[in-house]
Amino acid sequence: AGEDDRCWADCMDVAVRMARRAGQVVQEAVKQEKRVSSKSTPTDLVTEADQQVEDLIISTLREKFPSHRFIGEESSAEGEECILTDSPTWIIDPIDGTCNFVHSFPMVAVSIGFAVKKELEFGVIYHCFDGTLYTARRGHGAFCNGVRLQVSKEKDISKALILTEIGAKRDPATLDIFLGNMKKLLSAPVHGVRIIGSSTLALCHIATGAAEAYYQFGLHCWDIAAAAVIIREAGGCVIDTTGAPLDLMSRRVVAAGSREMAEYVARQLQPISYERDDHDQGTRP
Numbered sequence: 001a002g003e004d005d006r007c008w009a010d011c012m013d014v015a016v017r018m019a020r021r022a023g024q025v026v027q028e029a030v031k032q033e034k035r036v037s038s039k040s041t042p043t044d045l046v047t048e049a050d051q052q053v054e055d056l057i058i059s060t061l062r063e064k065f066p067s068h069r070f071i072g073e074e075s076s077a078e079g080e081e082c083i084l085t086d087s088p089t090w091i092i093d094p095i096d097g098t099c100n101f102v103h104s105f106p107m108v109a110v111s112i113g114f115a116v117k118k119e120l121e122f123g124v125i126y127h128c129f130d131g132t133l134y135t136a137r138r139g140h141g142a143f144c145n146g147v148r149l150q151v152s153k154e155k156d157i158s159k160a161l162i163l164t165e166i167g168a169k170r171d172p173a174t175l176d177i178f179l180g181n182m183k184k185l186l187s188a189p190v191h192g193v194r195i196i197g198s199s200t201l202a203l204c205h206i207a208t209g210a211a212e213a214y215y216q217f218g219l220h221c222w223d224i225a226a227a228a229v230i231i232r233e234a235g236g237c238v239i240d241t242t243g244a245p246l247d248l249m250s251r252r253v254v255a256a257g258s259r260e261m262a263e264y265v266a267r268q269l270q271p272i273s274y275e276r277d278d279h280d281q282g283t284r285p
């Protein structure tokens with residue numbers, strides 16, 4: 001166990017260097033002209049930079065750790081497996097906040113999570129615009145630029161700042177549920193609701209205590225893997241919107257400073273249904 005611990009610590013050092021390097025590439029790419037196209041829906045954007053940065057991260061890590069597995073947003077889009085096995089697995093979002101990136105709106109991050117035996121071991125998130133680095137390793141605390149993080153202790157929903165994100169689905173029925181959920185919370189009444197356009201940075205704000213709770217439907221394992229470790233190590237709670245333990249592939253999450261706050265928010269939400277990410281799990285070794 002001690003040997004593994006040292007091994008994952010070394011991997012995390014590599015992840016930190018990788019996130020910084022990738023983040024600098026993103027920062028440069030923001031100033032260049034962007035080649036934008038769409039994926040599943042017209043509002044589901046992707047740029048050449050998304051693919052380039054993911055290729056850089058995965059090729060560099062694969063060379064260092066040839067036996068490890070890699071799940072990345074843009075490789076998964078090409079039909080590569082998005083299945084978590086017991087093997088050491090890197091879970092990568094090369095550009096979180098692609099729409100922000102396209103608009104040069106300064107909320108864009110590189111997110112690198114790492115799981116072994118399906119348990120998250122560490123997470124690294126780099127804010128590409130201001131260079132803030134969020135890190136955590138299981139059992140070793142969460143940090144922002146080296147300073148220890150602690151979640152908000154606020155238990156009263158009427159004093160909460162809530163964060164969420166808008167998914168790519170914009171059909172009327174989905175929007176009705178989205179707005180209904182927001183109405184429910186706004187009339188709680190919470191202090192406020194914010195949508196910043198980056199799931200990973202929003203989750204980092206739960207870890208720092210800048211906001212009390214976060215919820216989202218439709219997100220993927222690369223949006224949550226790194227951040228989940230950071231929030232938990234900052235003393236927070238990350239669960240499924242059903243109240244069950246977090247399932248990285250469920251496309252649902254609630255995070256909060258406390259379990260009570262997370263469960264309260266979860267109870268207010270009507271779910272938006274998305275297909276699981278590991279739809280073919282069980283059919284492969």
Ligand code: 2AM
Nearest residue numbers: 096097098165167168197198199218219
């Ligand atoms: P991305 O920029 O890496 O695609 C706002 O769109 C936030 O939600 C971003 O962090 C975005 O990640 C993430 N997101 C992407 N696809 C989504 C989806 N289908 N549903 C919900 N959130 C999604």
Ligand code: CA
Nearest residue numbers: 045046073098
């Ligand atoms: Ca995307």
Ligand code: CA
Nearest residue numbers: 093096097223
């Ligand atoms: Ca993302």
Ligand code: CA
Nearest residue numbers: 073093095096
């Ligand atoms: Ca992305």
